[in-house]
Amino acid sequence: MLKRLSISNYALISSIEITFGSGLTIITGETGAGKSIMMGALSLLLGGRADTRVVRDKAAKSVVEATFSANCRLQPLFEASQLDWDDDEIIIRREVSSTGRSRAFVNDTPVNLKTLGDITTSLIDIHSQNSNLMLREPHRQLEILDALADNEQLLAEYKAAFRSYVKVRNALQNARNEIAANRENENFLRFQVSQLDTLAPKAGELETLERQSEMLGDAEEIAANLSHATRLLDSGENSIITKLAEVRHTLSKVNFRLLEDSGEDSSLLQRLESVYVEAKDIAQTLLGMAERVDSNPAQLAAVEQRMTAIYDALKRYNAAADTQLAEIHQSLRKQLAALDTSDTDLHELESEMKEKGRTLRAAADRLSDTRVRAAERFSDLLTQTARPLGMSNLKFAALTSKGKLTPDGQDNVEFLCSFNKNQELMPVSAIASGGETSRLMLSIKAIIASHVALPSIIFDEVDTGVSGDVADKMGAMMRDMGQQIQVIAITHLPQVAAKGQQHYKVFKADDEEKTVTSIAALDYEQRVAELAVMLSGSSVDQAAVMNAKSLLDKSNKK
Structure with missing residues (x-):
């Protein structure tokens, strides 16, 4: 539930703060008073685009802040986004500077606009006349049926099965593409593997060979130097x-x-003895090293031949080192092995995809069954709910049909209706006027609100184009919705305004320098005066006041 809304330095608004309660809250005001400005400010909290033109005082920021009652269903999203969770309330804030910089905060933690929208769209739903277009979109129609079908668990199971199926299907396609590519290069692949099998490259081998080559190449000089040093140490008088x-x-x-x-x-003699023993040991070590040095031209040639083969392979396979060459060797062997076992692997993937497909189809059928039943029930409910709103000849049908498997199921949905006698059912998008669509959407919201937990709803002049008894029934419908969820209605109709538990008036006032939009909570007498103006216009007489009081008292008794 929206508990508080504060707006500062935004367009004509210098600073306002509104406290909301449960039930139906009414907001009225003359055209141009600033109601749409308030809706624009509130849309920023839903992740809407920030326009620097709304910053009233360029030296300060525009700030919109709303406090909501905490919704426990959002706690996993908060934890995933690493946001502080409060069991009591959620505070959303958006700041816009005159330079165009915009920042969003949830419980005083900065968030990006996507996270902001994910959170606030679960807290509040702003429904304007433009929102009626959603009724014409097939995926929105499907969402309506799912809301009534109470199939959340089945839908989750289907989505999981769909993801699993797509994963195996993609793996199969990738395997087929890889095998096809390898088949084209099979002879060359076998030639490469044969070459590298013969070479048998090993990581670190080249470094060892280079060290051996250097030693063998200088063997005679090394042996001569070692022997000479040995003779100097221990040979002759x-x-x-x-x-x-x-x-x-x-x-x-x-x-x-x-x-x-x-x-x-004793110290001198001991030191001298140590030098003598060390010299003897060095002489023996040098002698052993000299004996191990092998001036072997054949071995040198073999080492250099091996090095040349590795260098050629590095160049041929575009490898930077023998470690990478060894990795390429293993990779090519795996490709060849996969090619040799490709038929078996493909068969296994095909079998797995068929099994996943059967599981997916079964999940899709279970989901479809719930939607078919929901469509039948929804058709009856909407007809009963919307007919009293000036559509006495309304006929409505939600039709479902099976189609391709998609991430949302296999069902195609189409809403058909007719508003006149002897008129055949036609798609809502082709036949409904703006006013009729508004009343249908209000009826749909009322139906859904009685079945599932919706966020707070703001109706922004959805009652435009109606009056009299229809307006009274639309107001009653909003009031009844308010018993299930929080409803805020912006309206020009006195029949609707009289139904609210709270009533705010938006107005403009001028001073010597500027025009300012403000808002005020109305008490009983002020509500009577406001309804009288709405009923009769600028010239309010005693009869208008009595009619307003009667309308308000009658609404409060229901």
Whole structure:
């Protein structure tokens, strides 16, 4: 339910705030007073386009804010959008600057316009004369039947089955396309796999080969240097290790205790021993490395041949490294394997699609059954509801027929009607006038409101073109809807205005500088005065006042 609406710095509105209650709320005012301005401001909360021309004071922002009672059905959407949830109320705000920047907030958290619209369209429904065009759209007609059919669970099951079927169907089509493409290139594919099978590329192999090639290419020089270093360390009387042994033997004869730093004797000898042992170990290591270096021209040629083959393959398959080449090899093998088993895979996918198709068709039939029953019931209900609204000869039929499977089912729906005796049924889009369509839509809203939980509804002058007894019945219908949901009606008809539990008047006032639109809640006496003006025009006499009071009192007793 819409609890509060505040609008500031918007067109002719400087600042207004309205508190709404349950039931039927009436808004009246002279033509041009600013009722449509209010609807324009409210449409911003539904994600409507922001126009900088509505910013009254260019130095400030236009702000529209509405507070709604929380609807628990929206909690999953709030959680999915990472919005704070309040069990009591939802606050929606839209801000527009003179530069064209627009921002939207839900419970003080910024949101995009899609999220804003998803939320607010579940909270409020603005129904104007332009909205009557929806009655002529087939998918809207289907939505009406679904609302009465109470088939939400069946519709969800059908949509899930449809998505599953489409997924398998697409997989089958993709598999067929891929197999067809592979069949065209089968010989070339087999040639590529054969080449790569022979090459057998491995990730990281090229780096190892390059290291081996470098070592084999310099083998003689490496072996000579290692041998020379070994001889310097440990070969002959003048080798480093021989000299270290002589130094060690000589120092062992020195009595270091006679020197001032007598504590150094053992330390020096230990250090020298460590150098000697390390030198011996290095000499042995170098000798072993020299022995392992193999100057093998045949092996070098084999390594270089392998490297050339890999380099050629990298260029041929447009691969940056041997890792990618190995991946290409595996991918081509998989394509060839898929080609070899393609008939089996296709058969499995075809069988799965047939099974999914049977499941989908069964779900579609169950959904269709609910719509057929709802169509019959809806035809009777709408005829009974709309005939008292000045359409006594109305005949109406909601026809369903089965067609192609779509995301919404297999059903085609068409609303047919006639408004005169001896007139055959024809599509609503071809026969109904604007006023007749308005009354049909009001009747439909009334029927749906008695069956499912609708959001708050604002009727924006849907009663245009009617008067007298028909207007009184339309007002009564809105009042009865108000017992189920919150209804706000903008009207020029006193018969409708008298039916409200609350009544607001929109008016314009001038000061020395500007014209300002305001709104005021009317008490009983003010409502009588407003109804008297609506009944008689600018010249209000005592008879008009008495008629207004009678109309208001009569409506309040019902």
